[in-house]
Amino acid sequence: MADSRKASLNTATVRKQWNLAQCIEGCARHGFAGIAPWRDVLAEMGVNDAARQIRDAGLRVSGLCRGGMFPAGDAAGRAAALDDNRRAVDEAVAIGAECLVLVVGGLPEGSRNLADARAQVCDGIAATLDYARQASMPLAIEPLHPMYAADRACVNTLSQALDLCDALGPGLGVAVDVYHVWWDPDLAVQIARAGAGRLLAFHLCDWLVPTRDLLLDRGMMGDGVIDLPLIRHHVEAAGFGGLYEVEIFSAGNWWTRDPDEVLNIIKERIEKSA
Amino acid sequence: MADSRKASLNTATVRKQWNLAQCIEGCARHGFAGIAPWRDVLAEMGVNDAARQIRDAGLRVSGLCRGGMFPAGDAAGRAAALDDNRRAVDEAVAIGAECLVLVVGGLPEGSRNLADARAQVCDGIAATLDYARQASMPLAIEPLHPMYAADRACVNTLSQALDLCDALGPGLGVAVDVYHVWWDPDLAVQIARAGAGRLLAFHLCDWLVPTRDLLLDRGMMGDGVIDLPLIRHHVEAAGFGGLYEVEIFSAGNWWTRDPDEVLNIIKERIEKSA
Numbered sequence: 001m002a003d004s005r006k007a008s009l010n011t012a013t014v015r016k017q018w019n020l021a022q023c024i025e026g027c028a029r030h031g032f033a034g035i036a037p038w039r040d041v042l043a044e045m046g047v048n049d050a051a052r053q054i055r056d057a058g059l060r061v062s063g064l065c066r067g068g069m070f071p072a073g074d075a076a077g078r079a080a081a082l083d084d085n086r087r088a089v090d091e092a093v094a095i096g097a098e099c100l101v102l103v104v105g106g107l108p109e110g111s112r113n114l115a116d117a118r119a120q121v122c123d124g125i126a127a128t129l130d131y132a133r134q135a136s137m138p139l140a141i142e143p144l145h146p147m148y149a150a151d152r153a154c155v156n157t158l159s160q161a162l163d164l165c166d167a168l169g170p171g172l173g174v175a176v177d178v179y180h181v182w183w184d185p186d187l188a189v190q191i192a193r194a195g196a197g198r199l200l201a202f203h204l205c206d207w208l209v210p211t212r213d214l215l216l217d218r219g220m221m222g223d224g225v226i227d228l229p230l231i232r233h234h235v236e237a238a239g240f241g242g243l244y245e246v247e248i249f250s251a252g253n254w255w256t257r258d259p260d261e262v263l264n265i266i267k268e269r270i271e272k273s274a
Numbered sequence: 275m276a277d278s279r280k281a282s283l284n285t286a287t288v289r290k291q292w293n294l295a296q297c298i299e300g301c302a303r304h305g306f307a308g309i310a311p312w313r314d315v316l317a318e319m320g321v322n323d324a325a326r327q328i329r330d331a332g333l334r335v336s337g338l339c340r341g342g343m344f345p346a347g348d349a350a351g352r353a354a355a356l357d358d359n360r361r362a363v364d365e366a367v368a369i370g371a372e373c374l375v376l377v378v379g380g381l382p383e384g385s386r387n388l389a390d391a392r393a394q395v396c397d398g399i400a401a402t403l404d405y406a407r408q409a410s411m412p413l414a415i416e417p418l419h420p421m422y423a424a425d426r427a428c429v430n431t432l433s434q435a436l437d438l439c440d441a442l443g444p445g446l447g448v449a450v451d452v453y454h455v456w457w458d459p460d461l462a463v464q465i466a467r468a469g470a471g472r473l474l475a476f477h478l479c480d481w482l483v484p485t486r487d488l489l490l491d492r493g494m495m496g497d498g499v500i501d502l503p504l505i506r507h508h509v510e511a512a513g514f515g516g517l518y519e520v521e522i523f524s525a526g527n528w529w530t531r532d533p534d535e536v537l538n539i540i541k542e543r544i545e546k547s548a
Contacts, residue, residue, distance in 0.1 A: 107483075112501040118459070147421045149457035150483045150499045160459045183423035185392070185434045209381075209424045214485055225424045227386040 001229050002244060002274040004267040008034030008062035010203065010247035011041055014262055016255040020045040024053050030263040034060035034243045036101075036201075042091060051095045062243040063140060063175065063201045064092040068102035068153070070124025071117040073109055078120065081105075085128040092137050098242065099140040099200040100132065101175050106151045117154045126168055133171045140200035141165070142175035145183075147214055157181070158190035165198055173198035176235060177247065179205050179218055182226040188234050196239025204228065204274055205248045216251035220265060222273030232274055244270055275503050276518060276548040278541040282308030282336035284477070284521035285315050288536055290529040294319040298327050304537040308334035308517045310375075310475075316365060325369045336373075336517040337414060337449065337475045338366040342427070343379035344398025345391040351382070352394065359402040366411050372516065373414040373474040374406065375449050380425045391428045400442050407445045414474035415439070416449040419457075421488055431455070432464035439472055450509060451477035451521065453492055456500040462508050470513025478502065478548055479522045490525035494539060496547030506548055518544055 009032050011023045018026060020041040027035045035054060042050050042064070054061060067088035072078045092100040104121040107114065125139065132139050141161040144153035155161050158181055161174045174194055181187055191199070206224030211217050221228055232244075246266050248254050254262055283306050285297045292300060294315040301309050309328060316324050316338070328335060341362035346352045366374040378395040381388065399413065406413050415435040418427035429435050432455055435448045448468055455461055465473070480498030485491050495502055506518075520540050522528050528536055 107499055112499050114457070114501065145421065146419060146457040147485070147488075150481060154457075156457055157459065183388070183420040183428075183430055185431065207424060211421070211488055214421075214488060225381055225386050227388065 001272070002232060002270045004270040005031065005033060006243050007032045007267055007270055008036055008060065008243035008245040009263065009266070010036040010065065010245050011038055012065070013246055013248045013254065014259040015041070017259040020050055021053065024057050024059065026259060026263055027059055028057040030267065032059065032263070034062040034245070036061065036063045036065060036245050036247070037095070038065045039088060039091060042095070047091050047094045054095055060243060061095050061097040062245045063099045063101045064088065064095065064097040066101045066103045067128065067139070069105040071105045071108050071120040071154070073111065077108070078124070081124060082127050085124070086131050089128065089132045089135050089137050093135050097137070099138040099173070099175070101140050101142050101201060103142055103144060104153045104155045106149060106154050114149070114154055121154060122164060122167065125164060125172065129168055129171055138200050139172050140175040141172065142177060143180055145180040157184055157186070158194065159186055162190060162193055162198070173200035175201035175203060177203035178226050178228060178231050179203070179207060182207060182231065187231070191234040191238050194238060199235060199238055199240040201245060202235050202240055202242060203245045203247045204270070205246065213251065216249045218248045218250055220248060220254065221246070221269040228274040244274065275546070276506060276544045278544040279305065279307060280517050281306045281541055281544055282310055282334065282517040282519040283537065283540070284310040284339065284519050285312055286339070287520055287522045287528065288533040289315070291533040294324055295327065298331050298333065300533060300537055301333055302331040304541065306333065306537070308336040308519070310335065310337045310339060310519050310521070311369070312339045313362060313365060316369070321365050321368045328369055334517060335369050335371040336519045337375045338362065338369065338371040340375045340377045341402065341413070342376040345379045345382050345394040345428070347382040347384065352398070355398060356401050359398070360405050363402065363406045363409050363411050367409050371411070373412040373447070373449070375414050375416050375475060377416055377418060378427045378429045380423060380428050388423070388428055395428060396438060396441065399438060399446065403442055403445055412474050413446050414449040415446065416451060417454055419454040431458055431460070432468065433460055436464060436467055436472070447472035447474035449475035449477060452500050452502060452505050453477070453479050453481060456481060456505065461505070465508040465512050468512060473509060473512055473514040475519060476506070476509050476514055476516060477519045477521050478544070479520065487525065490523045492522045492524055494522060494528065495520070495543040502548040518548065
């Protein structure tokens, strides 16, 4: 139903099979419009080499994964996080990313203070935003599923992410990943509230029933229960015109397959199930 | 910090070790104020025998687990669910339960229509409420964590549950289980919104990091990251005066322990960590 020529490959989807150079080559060969690398594979390849090869392959970069992880137990940890986020902005600029995705972080080790972690996230984004604005790099807060509130991201709904956007102003938006938000009774309202200017990325995969692992059991589009065409409709009706970034963590299935098969299936499923 | 004399044992916490008769005897012996049986163990023992022994043991029944599971793929399935919910109301009355807990159900097999499932839930609760009001049995909607939206309950926030309460009127309230709601940025506001009249049950356990299984890896109070005293404070400040019902699904740990040890630790942890 959707146009597979707008596919972008989040490199995590084939992270066990391909390095970044192989991902770039594979995306180009399979007719993907874009790619979204993680910073670890970017570092492995070298930012400049990666930037050049992505550009030479004619690929857009739908986002760089990821900045964030702001909360820390002490001032040194918070400062280190801000340093790292500035480097992430620089890398996003270097590879021509359309946004830097922020997975904001959860509770510091030993803490149960969720309100404080959320306040630290707000402060961390504010500080990073100053730097990102000078570099003209949009920051995309990715609300993560509530099951990651403790250890990955304490921003868990689109509403909460947009409250941060409202508070902190221009240069900041959201990444809507269907896996994290599909359950939200307020989803359509919040996507409309975000609007074209703040919908910076759209990530696809599916929620499997049963889900056997909290992190590494995401499904391919069409294999789960998410009404992908409905969410895509909301996002596009709100004005989003960007790529369909496919990000599937799947230790037991997709990470064990031939990556050329995975990319073919991604294109088929974007057409058929998204 | 909390008063362990207000402990109630949800029988699921020792379901692998004790039958209902043993749970009743154990609760009385350990000085628990209440018990909350599941319907399967109630059926196994016989409702009338169970009701008599619970009464003779001087235990309150903080809730009957559970009614709900309303959505179905066809009219026959929906009618069967309503029948079953009426039986659950009868059983709750028979054992003197303070409420019938509703786990509302998720997507019917093969469906991706979350809005329709939610509409079915609203209809199902409305129908059951007519019956429950005649029996003077309060219904407690238990919003479940969003990770159960597909297969267990498509009511996933306290806000959503309270919207149903607002729409359907008297005789309906909520069961607040810390495991399901601890992450919610809107939690304090929604607990206050619920108020004493609609806070019908309060369930304790903890969220472990890491959580190794979506269903069967809940933690004992104090072993995880939930700020239990804070949530208890919100609930009690809103006027809740009921029992602390402890419900821990734990295949790898608590279900393998001596249940007398489990009940002792529950009391200790209510004092120390809740």
